[in-house]
Amino acid sequence: xxxxxxxxxxxxxxxxxxxxxxxxxxxxxxxxxxxxxxxxxxxxxxxxxxxxxxxxxxxxxxxxxxxxxxxxxxxxxxxxxxxxxxxxxxxxxxxxxxxxxxxxxxxxxxxxxxxxxxxxxxxxxxxxxxxxxxxxxxxxxxxxxxxxxxxxxxxxxxxxxxxxxxxxxxxxxxxxxxxxxxxxxxxxxxxxxxxxxxxxxxxxxxxxxxxxxxxxxxxxxxxxxxxxxxxxxxxxxxxxxxxxxxxxxxxxxxxxxxxxxxxxxxxxxxxxxxxxxxxxxxxxxxxxxxxxxxxxxxxxxxxxxxxxxxxxxxxxxxxxxxxxxxxxxxxxxxxxxxxxxxxxxxxxxxxxxxxxxxxxxxxxxxxxxxxxxxxxxxxxxxxxxxxxxxxxxxxxxxxxxxxxxxxxxxxxx
Numbered sequence: 001x002x003x004x005x006x007x008x009x010x011x012x013x014x015x016x017x018x019x020x021x022x023x024x025x026x027x028x029x030x031x032x033x034x035x036x037x038x039x040x041x042x043x044x045x046x047x048x049x050x051x052x053x054x055x056x057x058x059x060x061x062x063x064x065x066x067x068x069x070x071x072x073x074x075x076x077x078x079x080x081x082x083x084x085x086x087x088x089x090x091x092x093x094x095x096x097x098x099x100x101x102x103x104x105x106x107x108x109x110x111x112x113x114x115x116x117x118x119x120x121x122x123x124x125x126x127x128x129x130x131x132x133x134x135x136x137x138x139x140x141x142x143x144x145x146x147x148x149x150x151x152x153x154x155x156x157x158x159x160x161x162x163x164x165x166x167x168x169x170x171x172x173x174x175x176x177x178x179x180x181x182x183x184x185x186x187x188x189x190x191x192x193x194x195x196x197x198x199x200x201x202x203x204x205x206x207x208x209x210x211x212x213x214x215x216x217x218x219x220x221x222x223x224x225x226x227x228x229x230x231x232x233x234x235x236x237x238x239x240x241x242x243x244x245x246x247x248x249x250x251x252x253x254x255x256x257x258x259x260x261x262x263x264x265x266x267x268x269x270x271x272x273x274x275x276x277x278x279x280x281x282x283x284x285x286x287x288x289x290x291x292x293x294x295x296x297x298x299x300x301x302x303x304x305x306x307x308x309x310x311x312x313x314x315x316x317x318x319x320x321x322x323x324x325x326x327x328x329x330x331x332x333x334x335x336x337x338x339x340x341x342x343x344x345x346x347x348x349x350x351x352x353x354x355x356x357x358x359x360x361x362x363x364x365x366x367x368x369x370x371x372x373x374x375x376x377x378x379x380x381x382x383x384x385x386x387x388x389x390x391x392x393x394x395x396x397x398x399x400x401x402x403x404x405x406x407x408x409x410x411x412x413x
Contacts, residue, residue, distance in 0.1 A: 031056030033063060033107035035115070042094040042101070042119045050105070051089040058107045059086040067092075068102035068114075081107070097121040097190065121155065121192035123236070125394040128158030130347070131311035133389035134397060136161035137356060138198070138346065139184060141176050143385065145359045147375055149184060151191035153357030161390065161397070162188050163241060163304075166197025167226045169219045173200065181230065189236045194401060196238030197230065198278060199223040203247050203259045216259045220266035233273060238401055240267060241276040241304060245283055257289045261297055273403050276343065278304040281319060284331040298332035299409040302400070304344035304388070305333075311347050311389045318342050318391075335413050343400070343407075344388050351385030358385060 035052040042048060050065060060083035066073040081088035094101065098119050105112045129135030135158050143149070154162070164181045168174040181197065188195050199222070204215050227233070227240055242263055247256055260277075267275045277298065284305075288294065309316035319340030320327055328338040335341060353360040359373045360382045367374035374382070390397055399405035 031058050031108075031110060033058060033105055033110045033112055035065075035103075035105040035112040038103055038115050038117050040117060042117055044094055044097045044119055044121055046094050047091055048094055049089060049091045050103070051087070052105055052112065054081040054086040054088065054107050054110075058110060059083055061107055063088045063090065064106040065090045065092055066104050066106055073104070073106075075106075094119045097192075099190070118190065120190040121152075123160075123194065124155045124158075124192040125160045125194070125397055126158065127394075128160075129311065129387075129389045131313075131389065133311055133391070134160045134394065136163065136344070136388040136390060137351065138163040138165075138386045138388060139180070139358075140165040141180050142380060143353070143358050144180050145361065145375065145380075147359035147373070149187070149359070150357030150373070151184075151188045151193060154188075155191045155193050157356050159193055159356060161194040161196065161238060161388075163196040163198050163238070163388070164188070166199060166230065166240070167219075167223045168200040169202025169215075169222070170200075174222070178226075181226075185230055194236050194238055194397065196241060196276070197223075197227060198241035198243045199226075199263075201242060201244045201247075201259070201263065203251055203256060205248050205250055207252065207255065209255070209258060212255050212259045213262050216262035217266050220263045220270060223267060224270035227271060233271070233403070235401060239273050239276050239302065239403075240271065241278050242267070243278045245279050245306075247283075247287060253287055253289055256287045257294055260288065261294070264301060274301055274406060276302045276304050278306070278344075278346075280306040281321070281329040281331065284333070285329045288332070290330060290332075295332040296409045299341070299412060300407055302343035302407050303333045303341065304346065305340070305342050306346040308349075309347050311345065318345055337413070341407070341412060342391050344390055346386055346388045348387050349385070350383045351387040353380075353382050353385050356385060360384070 033052060033054045035050050038048060038050060059081060061081060063079050063081050064075045065077040066075050076092040077090040079088050079090045101117050101119050102114050104114045125134060127134050137159055139162060164184050165177045166181050168177055185195050204211060223240055244260055264275055305318060319329055319334060320338055321329055328334055333341050354371050354373050359375055360380055361375050361377045362381060363378050366376050396405060
């Protein structure tokens with residue numbers, strides 16, 4: 001009996017069919033969609049471009065970029081991947097601030113891994129303070145409570161910047177400051193508020209210069225480490241501040257000056273940014289040496305001056321006194337005509353906490369009607385908040401943030 005023969009063409013067809021069946025699962029397994037990483041932080045209104053690749057049968061198909069709104073996914077952009085390469089790209093806008101925005105890409109039945117990012121509010125640098133100046137606050141544990149600070153309300157009330165106590169030379173006080181600054185700084189930045197940190201100086205009682213220098217160096221290192229812990233300098237962080245006040249009266253002016261200039265030098269060396277000096281008029285006059293060398297040194301630093309007064313009144317002059325015969329406080333920041341070269345002015349300690357989103361507790365009686373941030377109990381009253389104004393424009397404040405605005409003795413007259 002003769003064997004049946006298969007033609008070459010039929011054999012080739014059979015082989016091709018078998019191979020296609022063998023490769024089918026592998027081809028199906030390569031069907032996928034990918035998406036590039038999105039930034040860790042976005043600004044509301046910012047355009048975001050993402051891209052990726054589709055593979056297998058998803059090449060040339062529609063790709064949907066989706067964000068999660070509540071419990072549902074919403075498509076914000078639909079594009080088509082390239083037929084040959086499978087590559088795709090899409091641009092969408094982050095429309096509103098939220099602590100966590102979830103984003104994914106979808107092609108057919110395939111989805112990318114969900115990526116999460118924070119969307120923060122745009123900066124709120126508008127001159128809404130008294131005297132048509134840019135407004136700010138400064139905060140410490142004395143503004144804390146069991147209730148959260150509402151930084152969105154603070155920003156809506158016109159606050160553009162907030163200084164928060166970041167460190168303290170007394171370790172027990174430093175430990176109390178840490179939880180608040182770690183919580184508040186990112187919340188304030190997310191609300192569109194610029195943030196700065198300040199170090200409360202603790203000068204040891206000694207007449208030994210080496211001990212003074214060692215103390216200043218240690219506290220500068222402490223502040224620099226705290227700045228790093230808080231994320232360092234970014235596009236929403238003001239220069240670190242030295243809060244120098246209330247020094248023991250037995251410490252000589254020479255030792256106070258040595259400690260201050262050492263801290264400033266060490267902090268600038270560690271962070272590559274000149275710090276800001278905070279104090280009040282009489283301290284700067286009476287406790288820091290008034291030599292030409294010291295003045296030229298201190299004039300390289302921005303001044304944040306504490307002085308009660310109304311910035312809206314033309315009669316109130318920053319740095320000047322009201323006593324007859326002694327109109328000027330003699331400090332490094334005074335000019336020949338008695339005017340001051342200043343950057344920030346803390347003009348009151350009696351700001352309205354309710355207005356600026358900070359909870360308060362009347363020590364006596366219950367909460368009045370028409371308020372939302374009063375919580376009965378013994379605590380700090382409503383009008384207990386430091387308010388400040390900035391001496392410059394929004395562009396000046398931005399320059400201070402990015403480090404391009406530097407003080408110099410040459411600008412004094």
